[in-house]
Each structure stands twice: as C-alpha cells, then as structure tokens.
Amino acid sequence: MKKLTENPLKCPKCGNESSSIVKAVPKGTKLVLINRCPSCKVKNKVILDFNNKEDWIDYVGEAFFTCDLCGAINKDNIAGYTYLGRGYSSWNSFQQSKKIVFRCDKCNNKRVKVTTGDFWREIEPYGRKKEKEPIEEKIPEELTCPKCKEPISKEDKVCKNCGIELICNKCGAPLVPGSNFCSNCGDPVETFDIEPEEVGEMVCxxxxxxxxxxxxxxxxxxxxxxxxxxxxxxxxxxxxxxxxxxxxxxxxxxx
Incomplete structure (x- = not known):
C-alpha cells in the first residue's frame, strides 16, 4: 500500500496547504471531496481511497473544520445539523447527506459543510479542542539523615537528632552518606554532641x-x-x- 507523501488537499492552483472541504461524501470504497481554497477561492474535486484512510484522515479532519473564506480552523463551535432541504433535526439515517453548520471564530461568517452521518462520526473528533492533560504535582521527597534516618532539612549542617555532620564545616560541600572524609577537601566527618532541648514548665x-x-x-x-x-x-x-x-x-x- 503506497503511503501519501504530501497533503492530498493542496490547492492545485496556488499551492495553499490549508484547503477547506465544503463537501465530503463516501461512495463505495471512495471518498469524494469538494474543496475550496481560502486563498484563491478555486474549487476542486479530490477522490480518496478508503483503503488508505489512515494516510489522509488527519488532512481531511482538519480541512473539514477549516473556514473556506478566511482559512481559520474552527473547534467546538458547531451550530447544528440539518437534513438537506429540511430544518434542524437529529440524524435518523447515517447514510443521508447532512449539512453541518458552524460560525467561524475568526471571520464570524456562518459556514455550511455537507457530509453523511457515517463519515461525520469519523471526522467529528477533529472539531473538538483537545483537553490539556493535568500536570501532576510532584511531592518533594522527605530528606532523612543517612545515619539515624530522622527527618532533616536542606539547610541542616548537622543532624539535630544524632549529631552527624551533613555539610562539610571546612569547604561547605555536601557530605556523601557513610563517608568518613569530605570527598571535596578531605576534612574528617565529625559527629557532634546534641544538647537535649529544654522542656518548658509543665502545668495542669x-x-x-x-x-x-x-x-x-x-x-x-x-x-x-x-x-x-x-x-x-x-x-x-x-x-x-x-x-x-x-x-x-x-x-x-x-x-
């Protein structure tokens, strides 16, 4: 199966890549498109093979929601659906041709696209804005003393529980857990005596x-x-x- 190497909806006259589909009707194994170029306003007909749908569906999905007047891509502004020649209604038959009505976000003109119910199900997701994925808030890991495993803070130079030196007193470099000497300056790692905190007067x-x-x-x-x-x-x-x-x-x- 030959894969498409370029946009099949490219305007044959001016080369504009952002063509707008005004009609998309499946016929057997083919999809018949009527396109209009927003730049030079020329209409052209394109026939695509459903056997190669994965190669062109993204082009078609975006072009269907492109305004044929100004070239803006529209999302989440479908005004309604209508049968050809009838008022707004739900789709009872997915084979009938329907009009898709939307008002362009940029030029504010009401535009009409024609397709069938079954093909609308294929391209309708392209007319919705993608929801942003929530950003997971990273919870900082609790720092613990490498010797006694009690909680410590980044500012602690000595563990308040066991007295082990965490930051070198001589050069200020962080000390490697379990080391006896500073890996930066060679100063011996010390353990200091921790004075117990004074307990205030207890009352009933x-x-x-x-x-x-x-x-x-x-x-x-x-x-x-x-x-x-x-x-x-x-x-x-x-x-x-x-x-x-x-x-x-x-x-x-x-x-």
Missing part, C-alpha cells in the same frame, strides 16, 4: 498548676495527668487514654 491542663513530669494526678484539682493504669501521658482534653482506653479522671476545684 485543668487548673494551670505547675506539675512534675512524672506526676500522675494534679495535687490541686485532682486532674489525671498520666494514665494510672498504663502510665501513658494523657492528651489534653481527652476523656480516655489513647493507649489502654481507661477513663480519665477530670480535675475539680472547690470554689
């Missing part, structure tokens, strides 16, 4: 009385601070222990 969530970390009940109001059954630290405002489900004793103040 019920009466705001200062309490100790290991205290189970508030001395002032009796609020249960740690589960007296399993020892789990209780969440503020909770009614039951999240670990064992034991009911929490609420604090009460004598007024």
């Amino acid at each position: 969530p019920s009466c705001n009385e200062p309490v100790e970390n290991d205290q189970i009940y508030c001395d002032r109001c009796g609020q249960e601070l740690k589960c007296d059954k399993c020892g789990e630290r209780l969440l503020e405002g909770a009614s039951f222990c999240r670990e064992c489900g034991d009911p929490i004793v609420k604090g009460e103040l004598d007024i």
Whole structure:
C-alpha cells in the first residue's frame, strides 16, 4: 500500500496547504471531496481511497473544520445539523447527506459543510479542542539523615537528632552518606554532641498548676495527668487514654 507523501488537499492552483472541504461524501470504497481554497477561492474535486484512510484522515479532519473564506480552523463551535432541504433535526439515517453548520471564530461568517452521518462520526473528533492533560504535582521527597534516618532539612549542617555532620564545616560541600572524609577537601566527618532541648514548665491542663513530669494526678484539682493504669501521658482534653482506653479522671476545684 503506497503511503501519501504530501497533503492530498493542496490547492492545485496556488499551492495553499490549508484547503477547506465544503463537501465530503463516501461512495463505495471512495471518498469524494469538494474543496475550496481560502486563498484563491478555486474549487476542486479530490477522490480518496478508503483503503488508505489512515494516510489522509488527519488532512481531511482538519480541512473539514477549516473556514473556506478566511482559512481559520474552527473547534467546538458547531451550530447544528440539518437534513438537506429540511430544518434542524437529529440524524435518523447515517447514510443521508447532512449539512453541518458552524460560525467561524475568526471571520464570524456562518459556514455550511455537507457530509453523511457515517463519515461525520469519523471526522467529528477533529472539531473538538483537545483537553490539556493535568500536570501532576510532584511531592518533594522527605530528606532523612543517612545515619539515624530522622527527618532533616536542606539547610541542616548537622543532624539535630544524632549529631552527624551533613555539610562539610571546612569547604561547605555536601557530605556523601557513610563517608568518613569530605570527598571535596578531605576534612574528617565529625559527629557532634546534641544538647537535649529544654522542656518548658509543665502545668495542669485543668487548673494551670505547675506539675512534675512524672506526676500522675494534679495535687490541686485532682486532674489525671498520666494514665494510672498504663502510665501513658494523657492528651489534653481527652476523656480516655489513647493507649489502654481507661477513663480519665477530670480535675475539680472547690470554689
């Protein structure tokens, strides 16, 4: 099967590639086209073989929705369908010739194309705008310390959890995970002592009385601070222990 090497709808007079189809009617194994060149306004007849449809269908699909007056390609502006000589209607027979009516986006003129219902199904998708594919938002991967696997940020020079050096103190180059020396300047990789963060004063969530970390009940109001059954630290405002489900004793103040 010989493949088409050029646009079969090219205007034979002026060579314009953007010809406009005004009529497309299948006849047996052939497709008979009447084209009009938007540039020189010359009409010509082209006959294509359905056996080679994959070679010319893209040309025909685009040319069918090209305005024969200004050459603009129209998408999503079909005004309606009509039987030849009758009013707008649905297509009951796919073999009958129909008029496709649209108003050109560029020149605003109403244009009419003729084809059959069965061939319309072939080219109708060319008259729709392609939807843009949604762009997937890439979620940045969480950085972790190569030694302790705790989360770190790009700005961290030292892991806040284990103290391993992440950025060379001498040259500022990122350190290769697991290395003992900087691959850029040769400086030894250090591990620093991490001072524990200071914990602020703990208070009772019920009466705001200062309490100790290991205290189970508030001395002032009796609020249960740690589960007296399993020892789990209780969440503020909770009614039951999240670990064992034991009911929490609420604090009460004598007024």
